[in-house]
Amino acid sequence: MELVFGIIGVIALIATLYFGIKSRKPKIPPQLQRDIERIKTEMEQVAIYLDGLPETKDKKKKALFERGISLMAEYKYEKAIESFRECLALESDGSEKSVLLLLIGNCFHAQNKWDQALGGWKEALDTAEKAKDEHGQAAALGNLGLVHKDKGEWDTAIGFYNKALKGLEKIGDEHGVASTFNNLGVVYKDKGDWDKAIQFFKKSSKIDKKIGDEHGMAKTFNNLGLVYKAKGDWDKAIEFYDKASKGLEKLGDEHGLATTFNNLGVLYQDKGEWDKAVRFYDKSLKIKEKIGDEHGMAQTYGNLGNVYREKGVGDKAMVFYDKAMRGFERFRDERGMTQTKLNIAVLYRMQGKKEEAKKIFEEILEVFEKIGDRPNAELVREHLKDL
Numbered sequence: 001m002e003l004v005f006g007i008i009g010v011i012a013l014i015a016t017l018y019f020g021i022k023s024r025k026p027k028i029p030p031q032l033q034r035d036i037e038r039i040k041t042e043m044e045q046v047a048i049y050l051d052g053l054p055e056t057k058d059k060k061k062k063a064l065f066e067r068g069i070s071l072m073a074e075y076k077y078e079k080a081i082e083s084f085r086e087c088l089a090l091e092s093d094g095s096e097k098s099v100l101l102l103l104i105g106n107c108f109h110a111q112n113k114w115d116q117a118l119g120g121w122k123e124a125l126d127t128a129e130k131a132k133d134e135h136g137q138a139a140a141l142g143n144l145g146l147v148h149k150d151k152g153e154w155d156t157a158i159g160f161y162n163k164a165l166k167g168l169e170k171i172g173d174e175h176g177v178a179s180t181f182n183n184l185g186v187v188y189k190d191k192g193d194w195d196k197a198i199q200f201f202k203k204s205s206k207i208d209k210k211i212g213d214e215h216g217m218a219k220t221f222n223n224l225g226l227v228y229k230a231k232g233d234w235d236k237a238i239e240f241y242d243k244a245s246k247g248l249e250k251l252g253d254e255h256g257l258a259t260t261f262n263n264l265g266v267l268y269q270d271k272g273e274w275d276k277a278v279r280f281y282d283k284s285l286k287i288k289e290k291i292g293d294e295h296g297m298a299q300t301y302g303n304l305g306n307v308y309r310e311k312g313v314g315d316k317a318m319v320f321y322d323k324a325m326r327g328f329e330r331f332r333d334e335r336g337m338t339q340t341k342l343n344i345a346v347l348y349r350m351q352g353k354k355e356e357a358k359k360i361f362e363e364i365l366e367v368f369e370k371i372g373d374r375p376n377a378e379l380v381r382e383h384l385k386d387l
Contacts, residue, residue, distance in 0.1 A: 061087050061096075068103065075331045077107040094131025098124045102139060112334055112371045114147050121147070138167040138176060145183060152374035154191045158184065178207035178216055182223065189227050190375075197227045215256075218247035222260055229267050237267055255296075258287040262300060269307050277307050295336075298327025302340055309347045317347055338364050342376075346383065354387050361387075 068083035081104050088100045105120030121143045128136030145160035161184050168176040185200035201224050208216035225240035241264050248256040265280035281304050288296040305320035321344050328336030345360035361384050368377035 058090065061090050064090075065100075072103075072107065072110075075110075075333070077111050081107045094127055095133050095136060098128045098131070098133060098136040098140065101127060102143060105143060109143075109147060109150075112373075114151060114372055117147050118144065134167050134171050135173070135176075138164045138171075138173070138180075141167070142180060142183065145187075149183075149187050149190065151372045152190075154187055157187050161187065174207055174211050175213065175216075178204045178211070178213065181207070182216075182220055185220075185223060185227075189223070189230065192230075194227050194231050198224065201227065214247055215251055215253065218244045218251065218253070218256060221247065222256075222263060225260075225263060225267075229263075229270065234267065234271060238264070241267070254287050254291050255293065258284045258291075258293065258296060261287070262303065265300075265303060265307075269303070269310070272310075274307055274311050278304065281307070294327055295331050295333065298324045298331075298333075298336060301327065302336075302343060305340075305343060305347075309343070309350065314347060314351055318344070321347070334367075338367050342380065349383065349387065358384065358387050 064083050064087040068080045068087065071077070071080035071083060084100045084104050084107070088097060088104075101120050101124035105117040105124065108114070108120060109117035121140050125137060125140035125144070128134075128140055141160050141164035145157045145164065148154075148157035148160060161180055165177060165180045165184075168180060181200045181204035185197045185204065188194075188197035188200060191197075201220050205217055205220040205224075208214075208220060221240045221244035225237045225244060228234075228237035228240060241260055245257060245260045248260060261280045261284035265277045265284060268274075268276035268280060281300050285297060285300045285304075288294075288300060301320045302324035305317045305324060307317075308314075308320065309317035321340055324343075325337060325340045328340060341360050341364050345357045345364070348354075348357035348360070361380050365377060365380040365384070368374075368380060
């Protein structure tokens with residue numbers, strides 16, 4: 001799992017930064033804290049942006065905003081959008097309007113409604129430009145880069161990230177620059193341009209080291225591990241995953257540690273070392289159970305299903321796929337459910353159940369085409385050709 005920075009809002013962190021609780025650090029309930037960690041990697045840049053905004057004194061705005069954030073944490077995105085729109089209607093100024101439009105876009109993005117997300121983020125960009133809010137512009141540009149990355153529109157994504165980078169360099173935001181270098185690294189990794197990806201990840205890591213951001217360094221080590229794994233350089237990948245795990249252990253970041261163990265599981269799975277893969281997936285799962293990360297557990301169940309599928313133990317694979325599907329259904333995670341269906345279809349194909357496999361492939365191809373997910377749509381078409 002790659003770590004990308006860029007979408008808006010770190011749940012309670014935003015409330016602390018934006019809604020006037022700066023004088024004290026509230027005790028965050030454990031479940032809410034886990035939700036913060038779950039989405040923090042996708043929202044860091046705008047959290048930085050929010051830190052520079054004036055505090056609101058409007059109690060109604062604050063209540064609506066916090067309600068929207070809580071609903072996001074519960075995956076109730078449509079209700080969160082309603083709350084943010086109510087807040088937006090209360091004569092928000094330029095920066096406040098940008099924040100709320102970015103959050104609305106994030107809710108659409110989380111539901112794979114990418115065109116609506118783009119609409120919200122473009123409006124946020126226009127609002128920030130009119131307000132001459134350069135931090136807001138950078139945040140919106142980063143989000144636009146992210147959705148184009150998800151759609152497989154690499155060059156467009158790179159263009160938006162480069163625009164964000166220029167703005168961040170202009171205002172001297174080193175943290176934001178490091179985050180954007182990281183995002184560019186992810187795009188080049190997804191494109192298969194490994195050397196350029198490594199170049200940007202190392203640039204990100206260099207700045208993180210300079211500003212003392214140990215968390216950022218650990219995340220970038222994880223991403224470097226992903227690139228070297230993709231290149232087939234297993235030893236180098238393990239080296240960076242080890243660096244990441246040591247940093248995350250030092251920071252007490254259990255969520256990040258679970259992600260790193262998951263990545264090691266994928267590596268050993270790709271190497272065909274099934275027992276080691278299962279061992280690391282089990283380590284990841286144990287942490288996720290401890291911290292109550294049910295969504296993360298569903299992802300790891302899916303990975304365990306893939307291992308047993310590749311081992312030829314179809315019945316055990318299906319047990320884990322069923323667990324994964326139930327978890328994703330609980331959170332209404334359409335992307336997770338679609339990925340699990342894809343995994344089940346591959347299993348059916350391997351078992352010679354061609355009609356069952358074809359039916360699922362055609363169903364999920366329609367989903368990927370509808371949301372504009374070109375890479376996954378092409379993958380499904382390749383599977384259909386093999387039937």
